[in-house]
Amino acid sequence: MQCAKILATLSLKLRRFSPPPLLFPPHFQKPSSYLGRFSAMALLDHPKDEEYLNKVITKRVQLFQSIQSQQKAHFQSLPHDPIKVVLPDGSVKEGKKWESSPMDIAKGISKSLANNALISMVNGVLWDMNRPLEGDCDLKLFTFDTDEGRDTFWHSSAHILGQSLEMEYGCKLCIGPCTTRGEGFYYDAFYGDLGLNQDHFKSIESGAMKAVAEKQPFERIEVTKEQALEIFSDNNFKVEIINDLPVDKTITVYRCGPLVDLCRGPHIPNTSFVKAFACLKASSAYWRGNKDRESLQRVYGISYPDQKRLKEYIEMLREAEKYDHRELGKKQELFFNHALSPGSWFFLPHGTRIYNKLVEFIKKQYWERGYQEVISPNMYNMKLWETSGHAANYKENMFLIDIEKQEFGLKPMNCPGHCLMFDHKVRSYRELPLRLADFGVLHRNEASGALTGLTRVRRFQQDDAHIFCRESQVKDEVRGVLEFIDYAYTVFGFTYELKLSTRPEKYLGKLETWEKAESDLTEALNEFGKTWQINEGDGAFYGPKIDISVSDALKRKFQCATLQLDFQLPDRFKLEYSAEEENGMERPVMIHRAVLGSVERMLAILLEHYKGKWPFWLSPRQAIVCPVSEKSQPYALQVQDQIKQAGYYVDVDTTDRKIQKKVREAQLAQFNFILVVGEEEAKTGQVSVRVRDKADHSVMSIPSLLQHFKEKTEAYQ
CATH class of the missing domain: 3.30.930.10 (Bira Bifunctional Protein; Domain 2)
Incomplete structure (x- = not known):
């Protein structure tokens, strides 16, 4: 009734109809907080959002609760026989079949472990902390400091992100995994004509943190294919995924708060484990990576169990942004791309040097x-790819060519x-x-x-x-x-x-x-x-x-x-x-x-990784000779020739700039060695050697310098 009153009041203000009540589980003290995520402006701009909120989400929650009640009743009717749970150290804990959960075992070990364990592994299978155990088993518990814990934490955070996106914009959710690089997560969704950008991040983060504050549990049910299709009948993307599942595939659905999502899981115990949350970027994507399918929007996020780690990560991103390879590559004249050949890069002479060295x-x-x-060969008749299996599983990712009425693939x-x-x-x-x-x-x-x-x-x-x-x-x-x-x-x-x-x-x-x-x-x-x-x-x-x-x-x-x-x-x-x-x-x-x-x-x-400062053996700019004046240029060119003949990349600065300017420009260009030569060096057959990023210098003969270069190259320095 409280939900219906809030909705009725909001609808009167907007001169719209009063929607039916939305069902929420009894553990939520303030169900009205969900409705608050639909700002008055959002409802005015997107009238379909109100209908989406009241009909679709209500239907999903009702179906989820109905199936969940049946499954709980079934499990309660089963005999709760004693079971033995073996921990990694060989110790054994007692429990009850269909009743005890990994969380119960964790609580029996220590309060700290129960507060930090995010996910468990039961007989080699990742398992929700609150999911009842089904018999004797080996049990492992994972915190955020493990790969299993982090991946689960970020996968669950993707659901929190999805909840915020769905409640804020009424979008159709597609997929929301943790990233393959193991840094955060994303959620793909269909928004129609709405284009997301950084201006939307504040409201998305606010919705996510509201979900966190409500300590929404991640609840799991198993459903039949027919039940799954009924739950997600409004979402053509989820329906497509369900229809493509094998006949014998166990289908699982998870819920946190108002979000009911198709997902194999597992998940963290509840949303409160996520103490820090941030949106990173928004980009376009295609449904199932197919450019001929629907255009989606992807929101990337990151989350942590504490604010300190989030701040450290954001600072790392700022640092990494300074050294983005695309910007450094442009600055160092290594490579570029062109609209006439997207995804295929041009390597300039200096970039080719590095490429060849690798x-x-x-x-x-x-x-x-x-x-x-x-x-x-670069190209084969598709018969080869049929034999290998790639024609059936990878063809859409191949470039195909018709030659004399036969199909070939790069x-x-x-x-x-x-x-x-x-x-x-x-x-x-x-x-x-x-x-x-x-x-x-x-x-x-x-x-x-x-x-x-x-x-x-x-x-x-x-x-x-x-x-x-x-x-x-x-x-x-x-x-x-x-x-x-x-x-x-x-x-x-x-x-x-x-x-x-x-x-x-x-x-x-x-x-x-x-x-x-x-x-x-x-x-x-x-x-x-x-x-x-x-x-x-x-x-x-x-x-x-x-x-x-x-x-x-x-x-x-x-x-x-x-x-x-x-x-x-x-x-x-x-x-x-x-x-x-x-x-x-x-x-x-x-x-x-x-x-x-x-x-x-x-x-x-x-x-x-090197922040643009290549080690000598891999550097495309190993040395530069800088003559002090025009009088020193013939000797500078002679030095260049000797070094070049020894097999090293060396340039010479023959401009009329002052020597301090030449040295500074060479440092900015990331030359490993800056060789200054004047009349004195020309007389003695030596060079004044400056090392990149160091103020001091030393005088060396050409043979000694080349030996030094050889030693650094052989040591991959």
């Missing part, structure tokens, strides 16, 4: 680590071509492991709205390699790849994390093959000696993988390297090698691996 760095390691370089990856290379002749076990490396140009048809500098492009190159080996060789090959990655990332100054992603719910191949592969990966990781974590059920359908995320100088995480086992492609292409005489023909295991990942993306990451 490629040369990897190629040198190939030589030392037993890889064989190959070159494969390659988005090298692996199918490498399968053809393996298969072009009879192979023997003596040839394995066969490590094929390919810097071929790849093309992926990314949506124009998703293109982002060098980090999301359409044309790129990878340090792509595929290792064909016997099952008995998997462990050693994986360890070798890990050592390769460690070597490269140490040179770049990255720290990194390792995760073993194991067999997913839906997988291809034999169970024993998966178990053997996971065992080999585990042994390889243990022998490698670095700390690693397990990521249950997150492997690819065709094989387990090791995920490697790097952290740069600004503590941002990136996924660059790849290490995946693949049983599927060798089977699809019927690859075989002759084993020892008594064993006949056997199927190889295929290992996909990359260290840099996309060369373009790695170049962008390094540019920001």
Whole structure:
């Protein structure tokens, strides 16, 4: 009744009809706070919002409560037998089936743990803290300081964001995950003609923090496909998702406050765990990434359990903005893009120097680590992609070409071509492991709205390699790849994390093959000696993988390297090698691996990581000779020639500016070494050496300088 009175009063003021009451759960003390999110101006500007609020949300909440009541009654009717809950340290806690929850177990351990545990894992499956346990189990609890805790925290924050967006603008929500980079979350929604920008952020954040203040619990129900379609019948985007779900898929729906959302979960216990919330940016997106589908708007957000961490993150973003690779690339004349070739970048001479250095760095390691370089075609008949499975699962991301009434596709990856290379002749076990490396140009048809500098492009190159080996060789090959990655990332100054992603719910191949592969990966990781974590059920359908995320100088995480086992492609292409005489023909295991990942993306990451100050070995501007006067120019040119002949990038400033100005300009241009020469240096055959960002200088002979350059290059400094 209180809701109806508030709505009636608001409607009288606006000379509109009085809507029916909105249902809210009994734990909310001030249900009217939801209605307050629809400002009078919003109702005046968007008359459909009122109808949306009263009919759609009311219907969803009613259906949710009805199904929830039935399910609770069912669980209460089940026998609540005693169960044993085993914790990671081996200790055992007692509980009751269909009654005790991970939160109850946490409370039994300590109040602090219960206040900080965000999510649990029950027998390897992520589980809501308040969801009843269904039997004896192993239990792990995760706080915000774990990947599982952070991802869940940000996924739940996306629901809080979605609630604010829906209540504020009456939009149709689409999807709202945590970001793949592991920094925050976003929500895509359809707004019609409304365009969101930073001016809207204050009201969105206000709505989100109201949800936080209300301590809305995240509640879960399981529904049939028919029930899900009824709940979301007003939202064509959710209906499409539901209709595309497999017949045997368990469908879950979550609720927090007025938001009822289709979601597999799990979520944090309630909204009050989110103490700090901010909108970061708004951008356009296409439904399901398809440029021919509906145009959506994406709002990105970030949240934390305390204000201090949010302030630190915002400060990090401000710092990162100063060193955006697109701005630095323009300033240093490294690369540019053009509207006539979106997503494909032009590398200028200085940018090409860096690009080539990265490629040369990897190629040198190939030589030392037993890889064989190959070159494969850029374009294949679609029959190849049908065999590999990409035609069915990846075709919309490919550039297609009709040639003589046949369909061809530009390659988005090298692996199918490498399968053809393996298969072009009879192979023997003596040839394995066969490590094929390919810097071929790849093309992926990314949506124009998703293109982002060098980090999301359409044309790129990878340090792509595929290792064909016997099952008995998997462990050693994986360890070798890990050592390769460690070597490269140490040179770049990255720290990194390792995760073993194991067999997913839906997988291809034999169970024993998966178990053997996971065992080999585990042994390889243990022998490698670095700390690693397990990521249950997150492997690819065709094989387990090791995920490697790097952290740069600004503590941002990136996924660059790849290490995946693949049983599927060798089977699809019927690859075989002759084993020892008594064993006949056997199927190889295929290992996909990359260290840099996309060369373009790695170049962008390094540019920001070094803040534009390239180390000498990678720098496109290693040295510049600055003559003090016109009299010194002939010697300056001679010095330049000697350094250039030794294989280093060196310029000479022959302008008539004063030497102080030349030195300052060279420092701003990020030359690593500034070599000042005057009449004295010309007489003695020396140079006055200034190092970037240092005020002092020293005098060196040319041979000594070149030796110094050589040492820095060999040490990757």
